Amino acid sequence: DAKTTQPNSMESNEEEPVHLPCNHSTISGTDYIHWYRQLPSQGPEYVIHGLTSNVNNRMASLAIAEDRKSSTLILHRATLRDAAVYYCILDSNYQLIWGAGTKLIIKP
Amino acid sequence: NAGVTQTPKFRVLKTGQSMTLLCAQDMNHEYMYWYRQDPGMGLRLIHYSVGEGTTAKGEVPDGYNVSRLKKQNFLLGLESAAPSQTSVYFCASSWDKVSYEQYFGPGTRLTVT
Numbered sequence: 001d002a003k004t005t006q007p008n009s010m011e012s013n014e015e016e017p018v019h020l021p022c023n024h025s026t027i028s029g030t031d032y033i034h035w036y037r038q039l040p041s042q043g044p045e046y047v048i049h050g051l052t053s054n055v056n057n058r059m060a061s062l063a064i065a066e067d068r069k070s071s072t073l074i075l076h077r078a079t080l081r082d083a084a085v086y087y088c089i090l091d092s093n094y095q096l097i098w099g100a101g102t103k104l105i106i107k108p
Numbered sequence: 109n110a111g112v113t114q115t116p117k118f119r120v121l122k123t124g125q126s127m128t129l130l131c132a133q134d135m136n137h138e139y140m141y142w143y144r145q146d147p148g149m150g151l152r153l154i155h156y157s158v159g160e161g162t163t164a165k166g167e168v169p170d171g172y173n174v175s176r177l178k179k180q181n182f183l184l185g186l187e188s189a190a191p192s193q194t195s196v197y198f199c200a201s202s203w204d205k206v207s208y209e210q211y212f213g214p215g216t217r218l219t220v221t
Binding site: 042097100 | 211212
């Protein structure tokens with residue numbers, strides 16, 4: 001199964017942009033790249049997903065490398081409410097394959 | 109519009125006991141999923157359903173059974189609980205296949221002693 005690699009944790013200052021990296025070197029041509037986040041003691045929440053082109057929505061932007069072996073989730077202006085574990089996930093045969101994610105710490 | 113709800117929120121079982129977790133969604137979604145999350149880890153798929161009356165195995169199905177008798181409900185059963193099944197269980201639903209956004213419930217914290 002295709003897998004993802006993310007840093008265990010990252011810190012950022014409030015109101016600054018955050019770039020969360022993800023490596024997925026074994027991705028196949030039909031695998032979508034998904035990002036979810038999980039706030040403490042809550043269920044995961046969808047953030048964004050894409051296949052080949054960069055994607056934007058109200059929450060974030062997703063930048064996908066040309067070879068698709070890596071991607072970056074961009075939070076344009078982090079707030080304290082964005083402190084969460086962010087998961088970069090690939091889908092494979094109807095299943096989302098989750099890694100351990102990146103714990104994002106926002107400093108006021 | 110409640111979204112995805114899970115019952116119960118907490119449960120403590122003794123080894124060998126059985127129980128059923130209930131997941132309900134009011135979004136008319138076709139796809140439903142059961143996941144487990146162990147401390148410090150991502151979610152792992154237990155079973156999923158692509159429509160009423162259908163179920164399929166996920167990554168870690170052993171020791172669990174599921175049923176989808178009604179489109180809005182997805183039940184997860186533990187026939188003989190084991191300490192290794194201590195975990196937080198999340199239910200999710202989506203309009204279509206996994207490439208679509210999944211909506212998650214608040215989770216059920218299960219402890220097996």
